[in-house]
Amino acid sequence: MNYVVTKPHRSEYPNPIRLNKGDSFVIGEKDQGPEGWDDWFFCTAPGQAGGWVPLQVIERLADGTGRALEDYTARELDVDIGEMLIGFRTLNGWVWCERLSRDEAGWVPLRNLEADGG
Structure with missing residues (x-):
């Protein structure tokens, strides 16, 4: 879906956690x-x-730890008003x-976006 x-x-996290499956x-x-x-x-x-x-990428283990169910990064995307994004x-x-506009990807709060029908 396209967003503006x-x-x-x-x-607020310049060094995001990165996990590989397992x-x-x-x-x-x-x-x-x-x-x-x-x-x-x-x-x-x-x-x-x-x-x-x-939670969707966490397998909870009995000892209180977790295991990644898939590859994951907590990287957030810095964005400004009017930018066009593709949401996956x-x-x-x-x-x-x-x-x-550039080859960058990351998480953005949904409340900061509006679906773009164009």
Whole structure:
């Protein structure tokens, strides 16, 4: 789906967590912020800064850790009003988007986007 950015977004995480399918990691706190982004967990993996991981890519293990069900990166895309994006996947209030003007991709809050019918 095509989107136009209606509100700018800047990432607060310059070094996003990256997981490969099968990687183990520690599952931390669930997001409880006022934004209402359900089912995101702050996770840590060896040698990386922590980052937010959606429940859909987490296999919960008995010892409280998790295993990645698929390749995943928490990379967020910095965007400005009026930019055109292609959205590929929506999870828990965020959309994995690719910028039309450059070869860049990352997560953008859905509330910052409007579907573009053109």
